[in-house]
Amino acid sequence: MIKHELAALLEQAVREAQARGLLPAAQVPEAPVEHPQNPAHGDYASSLPMKLARAARKNPLEIARTVAELLPPHPAVARVEVAAPGFVNIRLADGWVAAQVESIRQAGERFGAVEAGAGTKVQVEFVSVNPTGPIHVGHGRGAVLGSTLARVLEAAGYTVQREYYVNDAGSQMELYYRCLYARCREALGHPLELPADGYRGQYVKEWAERLLSEQPELRLRLQAGAALDEMPELRASALRFTLDRIREDLALLGIGFDEWFSEQGLYDSGLYDRVMALLRERGHVQEKEGARWFVSTALGEDKDNVLVRSSGLPTYFASDIAYHYDKFVARGFDRVIDIWGADHQGHVSRMKAVMTALGLDPARLQIVISQLVTLRRGAAIVRVSKRTGDIITLRELVEEVGPDACRFFFLARSADAQMDFDLELAKRESQENPVYYVQYAHARIAGILEHARREKGITSWDDGAVSLLTHPAELALVRLMLQLPETVELIARTLEAQHLPRYAQELATAFHLFYRDCRVVDDAAPDLTRARLKLMEAARLTLARVLGLMGIAAPEQM
RNA sequence: GCGCUUGUAGCUCAAUUGGACAGAGCGCAGCCCUGCGGAGGCUGAGGCCGCGGGUUCGAAUCCCGCCAAGCGCGCCA
16 A cells, blocks of 8 residues: 555655664654645645654754655655645655556455455454344444444455344343233233333334244144243244344345354353353452452442342343453454444443453453434434334334435444434435435446447457546546545544545545546547546446445446 | 543534644535536535633644533443
């Protein structure tokens, strides 16, 4: 990646300056290289001289001049300039930029891939909603974010596993089973006896009826008056049924998982017991007030946390400890990314404390909190509570707005900012949505390529000479295409997926501007036509890659 | 009360992680096709980056203090 090469050149120049005694010998920091906002400042700019100024006790502008002077020559670099108060501005050579069209075509579907991960094993765990009801809109945000990060991390060279943690062992599940059981009995003519704090949503009623019609043997057992505890198969069926609903809803957004990891399995395999024993050995467990506690205060936390209730039942926190031990130690993930909803934010710091307690580097666990989504229809706020009947499910959202717009909107906002999702607005503006703007650019290019093939009979442009690409709009488009790998790397590092939609829009704009200024298929200029067809092919490829990373369709026509 | 997150254009949000003149989309006011897709392009209006201090050559970004909003602070998950 040219950005890295430039950084290396800058560092090399600094070392050379040190060798010549122009700068005091010292550790050379990694050279920051960025795209200046003002194009007059070149394609890349570095503030390295200003970083060095203090330690070197020299004027940063002077350092910049020295660095610029000693910068080793590079075919990509056309011009190196120095600007106050100490920037080194680098302008890429137009010829080199144009030549990159060939590299992009060669990279093909792999364009944008980087080596950052180097095959490191990373797990992205996301959604992980209790299987007690349908996925709703807030979960959808985390789902879209997680699936996108997984794609980006793959592109960044990581070996990625997508996982859904199925909380099939807790008290919430038991409550859900009892509600479902009550609804089943209701469907068979008994009066409804919903547990006090039970799930009230209409979906439980619907699902109970559907479950009964799909499983006649269950119906028979219930008609015979079987109690819930006499019917372990009801629990198993209900779990499978509910997970199927969740799987279907997520599939609407193109989201799937490599592993559906069962919490119950942690108990069944004995891992839970082993991890609790390990915690105790390491001195992090204490019995008090009739319960068993994780002594997190010793690790700097505000308070201790209960592992095993006085009733003898483990908390979900306890199983989560075993779960994370399993991820890092048993399964050997180098890096784990958990995507949680805002309501789990209080769980973050104690989970980090757990890492320390288990002797693992807390930095290997990254937790992304996806903030609340407020749904509204115009001015009216739609409540998203699972406990009331009034919920907007992810399915409803997708059916109303469409999967592509849905994904794009979720991705465009940084995860740690709350967002308003106005359904009316999303529908009303669907023709003006940024996602269509990007998709339109892709379809337009596809149209041009089709036009060349079908109406002009140009079937091959492999011999097109990219050196003919000299128009500012052509080069601007290529320059933007070159930012895809940088964007992938940035997101893999920061886990900030919102850079993807922003980049997609910029790329689309660059294409539309090119389209305004340059005609691709031109009978009077066959050589230029073939060169530009190459450019279009590379641009289409890049757009398709960005859309693909976001999980959004790249249509040939709209 | 304590903790986490947020506060940027009328609205919804960015800002390459401390860089140069804070940018998009929508909305608003104008304009551009006898051309490969007008779902496009151009111009304009619109900003005390919540407020006040501090650090720095440089702050929307870091630190401190306020103000406001959301979430969390159960032997729920």
